[in-house]
Amino acid sequence: MNLTPLMKAAMIAVRDCMGAQPGENALVVTDTGKLAIAESFLYAFHSLGIDATLIVMTPRDHHAQEPPPEVRAAMLSSAVALLITTKSLT
Numbered sequence: 001m002n003l004t005p006l007m008k009a010a011m012i013a014v015r016d017c018m019g020a021q022p023g024e025n026a027l028v029v030t031d032t033g034k035l036a037i038a039e040s041f042l043y044a045f046h047s048l049g050i051d052a053t054l055i056v057m058t059p060r061d062h063h064a065q066e067p068p069p070e071v072r073a074a075m076l077s078s079a080v081a082l083l084i085t086t087k088s089l090t
Helices: 005-017 035-047 069-076
Strands: 025-031 051-057 080-084
Touching (some): 025 035, 025 069
């Protein structure tokens, strides 16, 4: 598979910046406006042997909103949580 520039950047971010390790679990939270970016990070996690889950939600109405309770619970149970959303979450 040929990696896109976004996939290459995601690999660097996951491996070098986040320091995520094989065997860890990760969560990628996104909304419908940022799905392509989130999928690149999901690919990076999986390529590095990290068990990653993707949650896609409806974009929030404004910045600093709480995520839905189910998303919050998933974030708390993950070693790494990456939030790639149109509006920032708290």
